[in-house]
Amino acid sequence: MLPRFFSLPQSALLFFLLLLTQVAFPQTRTEGIGPSNQYYPVHDFRDDFQVYDEVAKAYVPYIVEQQPDQRALSTYVDLESNRNYNLLVSTQQDGYLFINAALKHKLEAGKWYVFSIDSLYRAFRQPEIFLTIYGAPGLTNKQLFIGYPKSLTQKPVVLRDDNLSVRPRTFSVYDNFLSLGLLFLLATHTFLFSFYHRAFLRFYSLRDLLSLRAQEESFLISRPLSGTNVLFVLNLSFVVAYLMVFVQSRNLDVFLSRHLLGKQSLWSILGEFAILSFVAFITLMGKYIALEVIGGLYKLQSIINIHFFKALQSSMLFFTVLTLLLAIIAYNTTSTTWSESALLLPILIFYLARLAFLYIVIRSLESIKNLYLFSYLCIVELIPLIIGLRFAL
Known part of the structure; x- marks a missing residue:
């Protein structure tokens, strides 16, 4: 038979005292974390910190009782699994934040710093980063959380990989x-200039582009699918593919899926460049087939070849000059801020200007009702532009 430690009256009295204690001294509950408690905690890194052990020559778990004087605490942060969340950092004394052994931010005492994990993912292009907080000794002065905002009033800190580094900066594979x-x-x-000199001078002539009197019997216009034209279309495909990879290298996503143009090895990028070049080539050649079909519906067969030639000629001039300018800016400046609007604006202006120019060229060559011509240009020029902008934005 088990002994009875408390009688029934004593048990009732003890229960009453516990209930009274809970009512009189309620436990404090943390409603949130971060600045003004505006974030829900998703993960606390308090038990994940590591320190470098000189004896083992490796990082070992941080134990407060054994390493109370450690000033630098490190941990791995999984970015890929925590997209759309924020990283919150705070120290009770002034300190420094290192990411992958590079100094990224000075931490002021008592101030919360909120970093967008999406921006970290775009900046470092790694599924995981190694984060170090350097400051006062011990763990009590440091706080590191992954949180989710209760509201959108707090503006996340967008971190770029252009700050002071305490180690030699490694070159990105994109640079290579x-x-x-x-x-x-x-x-x-x-190659094209040497072996197809006449065609090269014709395609890359601004004066010839702006001329409204197109020579229909010209070898470039009368045979749009000739070997010479196909080689220049292929060269334009290389320029467009290079421009896509260049834009991706500035942390501006060309495609929504990161499985495309998201590789980090040189051979992978070369493979993606080849695929993009093939897709661009098929698209450009497919445009001529679309022109033939739509032109047949509107009975404009006589201007199809001129339309295709003028469109190619303008695209070669514009994209070659744009790629050259962007490469010059990228290799001669280090503080340039790249944005989607800065790159989309000149492309949008070019396509609208080309649409107006093609209207003038076709109108001067063919006697056709404006409604038919406008419908034709909308289908073959304006609608593809609208669809492209829809996916880009």
Whole structure:
């Protein structure tokens, strides 16, 4: 038989005292974390910190009783699994924040710093980063959380990989590809200039582009699918593909899925460049087929070849000059801020200007009702532009 430690009256009295204690001294409850408690805690890194052990020559778990004087605490942060969340950092004394052994931010005492994990993912292009907080000794002065905002009033800190580094900066594989890509484009343009000199001078002539009197019997216009034209279309495909990879290298996503243009090895990027070049080539050649079909419906067969030639000629001039300018800016400046609007605006202006120019060219060559001509240009020029902007934005 089990002994009875408390009688029934004593148990009732004890229960009453516990209930009274809970009512008189309620436990404090943390409603949130971060600035003004505006974030719900998703993960606390308090038990995840590591310190460097000189004896083991490796990072070992941090134990407060054994390493009370440690000033630098480190941990791995999984970015890929915590998209759309924020990283919150705070120290009771002034300190410093390192990411992958590079100094990224000075931490002021008592101030919360909120970093968008999405921006970290775009900046470092790694599924995981190694984060170090350097400051006062011990763990009580440091707080690191992954949180979710209760509201959108707090503006996340967008972190760019352009701050002071305490180690030699490694070159991105994109830099290697962009240099090789420029040499490749120089080689293809040199080949065309040497072996197809007349066609090269014609395609890259601004004066010829702006001329409204197109020579229909010209070998470039009368045979749009000739070997010469196909080579220049292929060269334009290389330029467009290079431009896509260049934009992606500035942390501006060309595609919504990160499985496309998201690789980090040189051979992978070269493979994606080849795929993009093939897709661009098929698209440009498919446009001529679309022009033939739509032109047949509107009975405009006589201007199809001129339309295709003028569209190619303008695209070659614009995209070649744009790629050259962007490469010059990228290789001669280090503090340039790249944004989607800055790149989309000149492309949008070009396509609208080309649409108006093609209208003038076709109108001067063919006697056709404005309604038919406008409908034709909308289908083959304006609608693809609208669809492209829809996916880009």
